Amino acid sequence: xxxxxxxxxxxxxxxxxxxxxxxxxxxxxxxxxxxxxxxxxxxxxxxxxxxxxxxxxxxxxxxxxxxxxxxxxxxxxxxxxxxxxxxxxxxxxxxxxxxxxxxxxxxxxxxxxxxxxxxxxxxxxxxxxxxxxxxxxxxxxxxxxxxxxxxxxxxxxxxxxxxxxxxxxxxxxxxxxxxxxxxxxxxxxxxxxxxxxxxxxxxxxxxxxxxxxxxxxxxxxxxxxxxxxxxxxxxxxxxxxxxxxxxxxxxxxxxxxxxxxxxxxxxxxxxxxxxxxxxxxxxxxxxxxxxxxxxxxxxxxxxxxxxxxxxxxxxxxxxxxxxxxxxxxxxxxxxxxxxxxxxxxxxxxxxxxxxxxxxxxxxxxxxxxxxxxxxxxxxxxxxxxxxxxxxxxxxxxxxxxxxxxxxxxxxxxxxxxxxxxxxxxxxxxxxxxxxxx
Amino acid sequence: xxxxxxxxxxxxxxxxxxxxxxxxxxxxxxxxxxxxxxxxxxxxxxxxxxxxxxxxxxxxxxxxxxxxxxxxxxxxxxxxxxxxxxxxxxxxxxxxxxxxxxxxxxxxxxxxxxxxxxxxxxxxxxxxxxxxxxxxxxxxxxxxxxxxxxxxxxxxxxxxxxxxxxxxxxxxxxxxxxxxxxxxxxxxxxxxxxxxxxxxxxxxxxxxxxxxxxxxxxxxxxxxxxxxxxxxxxxxxxxxxxxxxxxxxxxxxxxxxxxxxxxxxxxxxxxxxxxxxxxxxxxxxxxxxxxxxxxxxxxxxxxxxxxxxxxxxxxxxxxxxxxxxxxxxxxxxxxxxxxxxxxxxxxxxxxxxxxxxxxxxxxxxxxxxxxxxxxxxxxxxxxxxxxxxxxxxxxxxxxxxxxxxxxxxxxxxxxxxxxxxxxxxxxxxxxxxxxxx
Numbered sequence: 001x002x003x004x005x006x007x008x009x010x011x012x013x014x015x016x017x018x019x020x021x022x023x024x025x026x027x028x029x030x031x032x033x034x035x036x037x038x039x040x041x042x043x044x045x046x047x048x049x050x051x052x053x054x055x056x057x058x059x060x061x062x063x064x065x066x067x068x069x070x071x072x073x074x075x076x077x078x079x080x081x082x083x084x085x086x087x088x089x090x091x092x093x094x095x096x097x098x099x100x101x102x103x104x105x106x107x108x109x110x111x112x113x114x115x116x117x118x119x120x121x122x123x124x125x126x127x128x129x130x131x132x133x134x135x136x137x138x139x140x141x142x143x144x145x146x147x148x149x150x151x152x153x154x155x156x157x158x159x160x161x162x163x164x165x166x167x168x169x170x171x172x173x174x175x176x177x178x179x180x181x182x183x184x185x186x187x188x189x190x191x192x193x194x195x196x197x198x199x200x201x202x203x204x205x206x207x208x209x210x211x212x213x214x215x216x217x218x219x220x221x222x223x224x225x226x227x228x229x230x231x232x233x234x235x236x237x238x239x240x241x242x243x244x245x246x247x248x249x250x251x252x253x254x255x256x257x258x259x260x261x262x263x264x265x266x267x268x269x270x271x272x273x274x275x276x277x278x279x280x281x282x283x284x285x286x287x288x289x290x291x292x293x294x295x296x297x298x299x300x301x302x303x304x305x306x307x308x309x310x311x312x313x314x315x316x317x318x319x320x321x322x323x324x325x326x327x328x329x330x331x332x333x334x335x336x337x338x339x340x341x342x343x344x345x346x347x348x349x350x351x352x353x354x355x356x357x358x359x360x361x362x363x364x365x366x367x368x369x370x371x372x373x374x375x376x377x378x379x380x381x382x383x384x385x386x387x388x389x390x391x392x393x394x395x396x397x398x399x400x401x402x403x404x405x406x407x408x409x410x411x412x413x414x415x416x417x418x419x420x421x422x423x424x425x426x427x428x429x430x431x432x433x434x435x436x437x
Numbered sequence: 438x439x440x441x442x443x444x445x446x447x448x449x450x451x452x453x454x455x456x457x458x459x460x461x462x463x464x465x466x467x468x469x470x471x472x473x474x475x476x477x478x479x480x481x482x483x484x485x486x487x488x489x490x491x492x493x494x495x496x497x498x499x500x501x502x503x504x505x506x507x508x509x510x511x512x513x514x515x516x517x518x519x520x521x522x523x524x525x526x527x528x529x530x531x532x533x534x535x536x537x538x539x540x541x542x543x544x545x546x547x548x549x550x551x552x553x554x555x556x557x558x559x560x561x562x563x564x565x566x567x568x569x570x571x572x573x574x575x576x577x578x579x580x581x582x583x584x585x586x587x588x589x590x591x592x593x594x595x596x597x598x599x600x601x602x603x604x605x606x607x608x609x610x611x612x613x614x615x616x617x618x619x620x621x622x623x624x625x626x627x628x629x630x631x632x633x634x635x636x637x638x639x640x641x642x643x644x645x646x647x648x649x650x651x652x653x654x655x656x657x658x659x660x661x662x663x664x665x666x667x668x669x670x671x672x673x674x675x676x677x678x679x680x681x682x683x684x685x686x687x688x689x690x691x692x693x694x695x696x697x698x699x700x701x702x703x704x705x706x707x708x709x710x711x712x713x714x715x716x717x718x719x720x721x722x723x724x725x726x727x728x729x730x731x732x733x734x735x736x737x738x739x740x741x742x743x744x745x746x747x748x749x750x751x752x753x754x755x756x757x758x759x760x761x762x763x764x765x766x767x768x769x770x771x772x773x774x775x776x777x778x779x780x781x782x783x784x785x786x787x788x789x790x791x792x793x794x795x796x797x798x799x800x801x802x803x804x805x806x807x808x809x810x811x812x813x814x815x816x817x818x819x820x821x822x823x824x825x826x827x828x829x830x831x832x833x834x835x836x837x838x839x840x841x842x843x844x845x846x847x848x849x850x851x852x853x854x855x856x857x858x859x860x861x862x863x864x865x866x867x868x869x870x871x872x873x874x
Contacts, residue, residue: 004651006773009452030669031637032652032655035655035659035660047641049818049819050646051641051646052643052644058699063793085632085633086631086632086633086644087631087632087633087634087644087645088632088633088644089643089644089645104633104699104745104746105633105646105745106633106644107643107644125538132604133581142646150811150817150819151816151819153813157819157822158822162822164656165656165660165822165849166651166653166654166656166657166660166751166821167499167751167818167820167821167822167824168820168822169652169653169655170649170650170652170653170656170747170751170817170821170822171649171819171821171822172652173637173647173648173649173651173652173653173816174641174646174647174649175647176637176638176639176641176647177637178637179640194523194524195522195523195524195525196522196523196524196525196542196543197524200468200610200613200614200615201613201615202613203613204484204613206489206526206544207489207523207524207525207526207543207544208524209487209488209525209542210610210611210612210613211610211612211613212608213607213608214610215468215469215607215609215610216470216603216604216606216607216610217603217606218472218606219472219601219602219606220603222472223472223603224499269481308541308542309541310607314603314607315606339800339803340800340802340803341803342803363776363777363805364776365777366776366778366779366804366805366842367803367804367805368800368803368805374587380587381486381587381604381607381608381611382486382588382594382608383604384585384603384604384606384607384608385594385595385599385602385604385605385607385608387604412849412850412851413849414849420568436788
């Protein structure tokens with residue numbers, strides 16, 4: 001018996017998914033281990049930056065007004081009061097024609113309003129006192145960084161949901177955040193299905209292939225910032241299968257299965273969804289590959305049934321699992337970043353469904369372009385190794401020409417997008433074609 | 438006393454560094470923990486892909502020639518021999534007008550040369566035997582993936598030095614690589630110098646600032662794939678300092694210090710380099726920020742003296758430490774990826790030295806552009822959080838205009854470049870300006 005399914009549009013599928021709320025949890029972790037985690041709170045400046053007016057160079061702190069009539073013909077002498085290393089608090093205020101030796105980063109003494117670089121003065125001693133000679137005019141504020149010129153205490157400087165990169169980490173250290181509030185890594189359970197699957201350690205057998213999907217999804221989950229757990233291969237027997245999935249659902253935020261979601265005689269997943277009594281958000285999407293992607297909500301968890309084909313499962317993860325994960329990580333930009341790119345070659349075959357073609361980005365005279373990598377059948381694994389983008393070809397009765405502008409989804413990007421891309425010329429007849437999808 | 442230093446060009450500095458050989462080590466690790474590591478060997482296809490000719494869809498395996506005269510007016514009947522699930526080895530060869538039910542991914546039976554999709558046939562029973570009716574012509578090869586059509590056994594499919602992303606991991610699993618040969622993560626020691634530095638846990642003190650450089654470099658090292666070790670703050674006393682550095686050098690591949698490399702009275706590093714009796718590769722580079730960057734080679738190790746200013750130390754890491762690390766990781770593309778980008782605003786001030794301006798990349802009508810982030814003094818920490826590129830402004834007596842094309846170095850890119858970028862219009866007078874650098 002062929003089950004009838006009604007495909008929905010991709011944006012509708014993603015919207016149904018994103019309307020679903022999962023619980024984000026927060027934890028404090030030491031700054032040493034916060035790399036690539038996501039901030040769970042806005043980060044506030046705990047003090048002005050700079051905290052005090054300081055010297056930008058090695059030199060002498062002076063009152064700029066004292067140099068007004070300096071020139072190489074009329075050099076002037078300044079008396080040196082003290083020596084200010086970085087970290088030292090100045091003890092003496094500058095009076096007219098007085099100066100203090102000052103190092104890069106040191107706090108300027110009261111009275112000083114500029115610094116002249118060491119290379120531009122001549123030092124000498126007289127009667128056991130130190131002096132310098134200045135032969136040029138110095139501008140007020142020269143070589144100084146003023147208190148609070150970068151930021152004021154209390155300002156929000158980094159938004160929650162931001163991934164912690166080296167620069168963010170430097171800012172956290174600057175403001176004394178030794179314990180960082182981050183979102184707990186969501187846990188993602190992974191099951192493989194399919195009696196044709198061998199484990200990576202198994203030797204080859206005729207008719208069988210090795211399970212690569214579980215390893216790939218494990219890596220995709222880590223790339224986004226989740227903690228994957230591999231639960232193994234689902235058995236072919238429906239009762240055991242149901243129990244394994246019920247057990248795993250209690251251990252994770254999101255559960256992913258690959259394979260078994262089609263309408264073939266050996267596809268057990270649809271029956272399992274019925275037994276679990278969850279709410280099927282969708283079980284067919286107007287797209288290639290991955291049209292049979294099924295998502296079920298139950299007990300505050302999401303169960304993703306991805307196709308067993310490597311490419312379909314790769315695309316299914318990036319389109320559907322990634323944004324909900326990024327939402328869980330409190331990102332304001334949960335969707336894949338997208339750009340209009342130049343297509344680097346013809347794609348002669350038309351297709352009524354929106355296609356996601358594995359591709360590689362490159363630049364040509366500053367223009368971003370994308371070329372498909374390798375062959376594009378949905379069971380091709382090799383090309384995934386080179387993939388850094390999914391080229392979106394909207395469903396259409398026409399082919400695509402080299403040089404045409406199309407949307408590309410950027411897979412290696414960390415920043416994301418606030419919105420899902422919009423197909424510019426979607427084929428409106430798609431919904432009537434469900435039976436041949 | 439002011440020590441005289443002679444600045445060299447950036448490419449010359451990088452070349453001296455890259456000519457230096459450090460030892461790459463190889464280890465085998467389980468596939469589960471290979472994410473983001475670098476392959477130490479070329480990966481070879483251990484079998485054909487596909488390993489056998491298989492079905493791309495759920496349907497019926499047939500001999501295409503039997504359908505030559507099929508049409509909706511002249512439907513034909515085929516007798517069903519067996520049912521082929523994925524993973525099953527077919528037992529029966531197809532004769533004329535015979536078929537076998539076949540699932541996605543299953544091996545095709547002998548005699549079959551195409552598959553007709555399940556949706557396009559009608560099934561029926563007669564005398565306890567199964568039959569199907571076909572009403573259209575099927576092309577030879579339709580819905581099949583042929584043995585070896587993706588790759589042949591023995592082909593090199595992924596080059597050593599490649600970073601392991603989800604697609605690469607899927608390929609490794611496909612070919613049964615359960616233990617992955619990767620380069621050992623290089624260890625990078627980090628010391629901070631400066632008596633003005635407070636630890637991240639310390640409360641603020643007048644005249645002092647918190648150490649952010651060590652945390653930042655720790656994160657930069659991890660981003661590239663190294664293992665950082667923070668050795669703490671170097672003391673102000675030269676003997677203790679010398680011993681601490683000698684000790685640390687034995688524990689790491691590369692040692693980085695921040696601060697103390699200038700010519701100020703409190704800059705101890707130049708004296709330490711002398712005592713260590715290493716070979717100073719360079720101690721001044723014609724660039725801003727980071728001109729005082731010093732690199733010393735000794736005992737098969739490299740000692741990087743980066744500036745104490747956060748931006749200078751950030752740039753110094755990316756320009757000098759990153760490529761040698763990537764070389765250690767056996768990458769064929771050790772340098773930062775660069776692209777010609779459109780400058781998003783005027784940069785009015787000219788500078789005789791090549792400048793690296795912290796920036797952010799964006800796309801405008803498919804053109805890659807970059808805008809400077811925040812202020813651009815070399816002690817600015819905040820803007821580093823938003824930085825994903827360094828805009829290269831070649832030394833020149835002229836300013837830069839909005840819309841002009843300049844080189845940008847891509848910091849978040851994983852792929853790298855085989856070559857260092859070339860300044861298009863370098864100012865040749867640079868070397869005569871050493872004293873005011």
